[in-house]
Amino acid sequence: MTYDVAVIPGDGIGPEVVDHAMALVEEAAAAHDVSFETTRYDWGSERYLAEGAMMPADALDRLRGYDAIFLGAVGHPDVPDHVTLHGLRLEITKGFKQHVCKRPSYLFEGVTSPLREYAGGDIDFVVYRQNTEGEYADLGGREYGGFDNEVAVQSALFTREGTETIVRAAFEAATERAGKLTNITKSNAQAHGMVFWDDIVTEVGEEYPSVEVERLLVDAASMDFVRRPDEFDVIVASNLFGDILTDLGAGIVGSLGLAPSSNIDPTRIHPSMFEPVHGSAFDITGKGIANPIGTVLSWKLLWEHLGEEALARALHDAVAAQLADPGAPRTPDIGGDSGTEAVVDDLRLRIE
Template identity: 85%
Template sequence: MTYEIALIPGDGIGPEVVDRSLPVVEAAADAHGVSLETTRYDWGSDRYLAEGAMMPDDGLDRLRGYDAIFLGAVGHPEVPDHVTLRGLRLEITKGFKQHVCKRPSYLFEGVTGPLRDYGAGEIDFVVYRQNTEGEYADIGGREYRGHDNEVAFQGAMFTREGTETIVRAAFEAASEREGKLTNVTKSNAQAYGMVFWDDVLREIAGEYPDVEVERLLVDAASMDFVRRPDEFDVLVASNLFGDILTDLGAGISGSMGLAPSSNIDPTQTHPSMFEPVHGSAFDITGEGVANPIGTVLSWELLWAHLGEDALARELRAAVRAQLADPDAPRTPDIGGESGSEAVANDLRTRLG
């Protein structure tokens, strides 16, 4: 089987982790009889600084025919964050109706997290984040700029399509895992959008009588990620809350450098997109020490999405074996002194 993948390495350490990880992924694919054809698109902040746009006007049309998209990172210290995010990642997730952002957090053997008394596998949950609307909807404006009465308005939008899609995906995941779903909102303060969200979840819950539903406000959920992370299984949250919680989830699992992510169109009408969570990390760009494992695990999610389950398991097994080996090379974010290339090369030796 041949798959065509669009690569957008993006900004900062994005090109580094994409380039270091690709030989590992290609070797694993070849061993499983899978052919991988990639096309690289150098879209991102450098393009914005040179041409005034993160991606070309026909960018979505160029990406439409691929089996999947792989994104390295977005963000640049010389470009406002709202420009980089809206100009590339959100353009793709919204344009391709990638309503479902799936972000797992797992504490691997050999990784020491910041929370005491938690061992390998005891932190193991996945956050389903609504990915196209909510607090990230482009609704708002500013008036009277520069005057004493300057005002800014930012709205949040929750549609039935977007909310039902992410909630149903989370229930499906919970029914396949441990049968527990945590709904994270802020309904006490946001009496329209979040109460609508709760109403939709309550409707869909009736279709999944075997799934236990826990309801938490986002502040309580954040506290409980630190206090009792082992009790979570599947969580569902809005765009903003899911974004914040998954960074915290990566932190308590050992490192942002280990965290994978997927942006899914459940209808498979459009290609889905996969990316590590860590972002562009300009503070270490060019030093060769960025952790490529979150990128490799994002490829695991990509292959699982495309139905290549054995290939996905192969990549995860290599990561699991490396992290459990005390003599294996490690990047500084998880206590080592090795660089990205050494880690990637070692992963490749562990395939098969």
Template identity: 65%
Template sequence: MTHDIALVPGDGIGPEVMADAIPLVERVAAAHGVDLAFTEYDWGSERYLETGAMAPEGFLGMLADHDAILLGAVGHPEVPDHVSLHGLLLPIRKRFDQSVCRRPSILFDGVESPLRGYDGGDIDFVVYRENTEGEYADVGGREHVGHAHEVAVQSAVFTRRGTERVVRAAFEAAADREGRLTSVTKSNAQAHSMPFWDEIVREVGAEYPEVSVESLLVDAAAMDLVRRPDAFDVIVASNLFGDVLTDIGAEVTGSMGLAPSANVDPGGEHPSMFEPVHGSAPDIAGDGVANPLATVLSASMLLAHRGEAVGDADASAAGETLWGAVEDQLADSSAPRTPDLGGDAGTASVLADLRDRV
């Protein structure tokens, strides 16, 4: 079968990394007998600067016919972040009910953590982030704009359906891993939404007696991700808290350039989206030194997801091959490394080395 993938390179380093990485992904897929068909869409901030819109009218309908989406990056120094996010990334997540964001944080062999005393494999956790509501719900507004008494209201929205879906996904993951789940809230300060979250964690947790549950306030969780990252297995958190904690997770495991993610529709009715979380990195865009490994790992997650979704063992195997090639390269001290990992190699050199490993 053919897996129909929408490719949105986006902004900054996104297009240059995608241009170099996609041939590797296609090569590995073909070697496993997997047919990938990429359709590229040149949407993003450059389009916004030219036309006033990040993507054309009806772009969500265009994406709906694809099996999955691979996104490069979103963001530009001349475009406010709320404009770029609400013009492309967030509408995709919400329209396609991608309510579960899964972000692994792994200290790979051969990668140095900025934290003292941790070796490869010592840090290995995954964050399940609620992805379509919570603090990022587009509910609120501004009144009396331009006056001294101007007011802005931003309301968080937590539904039982949305909260339970991500909490259940996290418990399922914990049951398959080491059986430990950490729920992160701010229940002492947010007296309605976070106790509601805690209640659902307890309700769902009763169905998973084999999983031990720890509850942490977000400030304590942020501290502990630096103080004891090896103590975490599966973390579940709201949209905002999950966003912040996953950036910390990427840094303590070596680099944002190693951080992949999956935005998943758990019902399987819509395409899920996969993206590196390093952002558009405009300061190095065009220099050819961006780390492509987060993109390769995101493509690996895409293939694994497609394999599971349609029972395509070959797609799953292709995803494992990509992931294994990254692991082998990072463990090899003689392999090329981009500057974020302490080396001086460029994007193309890293990908050429990966091609020799698959």
């Protein structure tokens, strides 16, 4: 079987890390008798600046038949962030019902956490973020622009389908991990959507009596990510809260450049999409120093999703071995002075 993967390299450092990492993944796949072909789509901010749209009108139809989608960083200093987000990533996640955003945070051996007294393996949790609705539903509007009575309304949308899907996925993950799930909301202040969310957590939780459920408000959770990150296992949160907390999660395990992410349609009717968490980082674009590890680990998540466990494990083990080796090349974000290419070349040798 040959897998077909659509690749959207994106903006800024996106194409740099995607191209370097993909060369590595192609060699690793061949070594594990996994065949895949890629089709590149140069959609993103440059297209928006030239044509007024991040993607063509038929983008979802073009992507629909692939086994998976790989997305690089998206964003440009000359394009408003809400345009880049809604014009590409959210268009895909919503269009393909990728309700589940899975973002692991793991402190690898050899990486220094900014939190003292934590060593490799001490921090190991995964955030299940609702990925298609909530605070990112784009419901609302503005009226009376420029007048004293100008008003802006932004509404959050929570559906039973979307909420139950992410909550159930999180409970399933908890049964396979340490058996603990932390539900993060702000239901004391948001008495409709967040209380609805809490009710569904209670309903679904009855089907998983072996899972211990902790409930935290997002402000307390933010404090506890810093105060006791080693006590978290599986976390479930709405779109906005999950987005914010996963950046914090990446920070406490060393760098946003190490963070992978997956956007999953649990029904597998549509292709799922995989991406590093880091941004387009125009301040270092073209310098060749962007960290490719988050991109490599996102490919690892892609292969896990497609059932190629040996290939996924090989990518993970190469990363773990490199980070544990004090003499290995490292990019500046984790204290080194090496470039993207050197890191990928070293990973290649470790996989071989």
